[in-house]
Amino acid sequence: xxxxxxxxxxxxxxxxxxxxxxxxxxxxxxxxxxxxxxxxxxxxxxxxxxxxxxxxxxxxxxxxxxxxxxxxxxxxxxxxxxxxxxxxxxxxxxxxxxxxxxxxxxxxxxxxxxxxxxxxxxxxxxxxxxxxxxxxxxxxxxxxxxxxxxxxxxxxxxxxxxxxxxx
Ligand SMILES: *[C@@H]1O[C@H](CO)[C@@H](O)[C@H](O)[C@H]1NC(C)=O
Ligand SMILES: *[C@@H]1O[C@H](CO)[C@@H](O)[C@H](O)[C@H]1NC(C)=O
Numbered sequence: 001x002x003x004x005x006x007x008x009x010x011x012x013x014x015x016x017x018x019x020x021x022x023x024x025x026x027x028x029x030x031x032x033x034x035x036x037x038x039x040x041x042x043x044x045x046x047x048x049x050x051x052x053x054x055x056x057x058x059x060x061x062x063x064x065x066x067x068x069x070x071x072x073x074x075x076x077x078x079x080x081x082x083x084x085x086x087x088x089x090x091x092x093x094x095x096x097x098x099x100x101x102x103x104x105x106x107x108x109x110x111x112x113x114x115x116x117x118x119x120x121x122x123x124x125x126x127x128x129x130x131x132x133x134x135x136x137x138x139x140x141x142x143x144x145x146x147x148x149x150x151x152x153x154x155x156x157x158x159x160x161x162x163x164x165x166x167x
Pocket of ligand 1: 082085
């Protein structure tokens with residue numbers, strides 16, 4: 001190739017690379033080390049805490065990023081499958097219990113999500129919730145369905161927040 005043509009090819013190659021690279025690397029929807037699923041960002045905390053300490057931990061961690069996370073809400077069968085996979089990957093298939101954000105602490109029998117989600121999706125084990133006043137917080141049980149359990153017990157948990165650019 002003549003030198004001028006080689007130069008021109010290189011020039012356009014650099015233009016193309018400069019143009020493409022930002023599309024692939026910039027503007028990540030989730031902060032570093034948060035896992036993305038369907039427009040939301042998730043963080044598994046493997047330290048065991050009570051339900052309220054876990055919720056506080058999610059809020060504190062995200063406020064440092066200028067974002068707002070809470071204990072994970074589960075709003076669809078797909079998100080439920082994502083949570084099971086994530087839990088099995090990090091904590092193992094047989095893991096016993098992991099906090100999600102559902103609870104009936106304010107009004108027994110009325111279950112709400114700490115992130116304010118309103119969803120008809122529900123995945124309790126048959127016969128659950130059965131705890132009335134003694135079990136007001138909800139876990140993913142055996143990487144399968146949900147159970148209500150004493151809020152003071154200590155378990156791992158997942159924090160969730162909307163991504164930066166879509167949710
Ligand atoms: C969960 O894992 C199963 C089995 O590996 C896979 O088929 C499925 O696509 C995964 N679902 C999600 C939402 O990650
Ligand atoms: C609710 O069901 C679980 C699992 O079957 C059981 O271990 C627990 O004692 C029950 N709680 C109450 C308050 O009956």
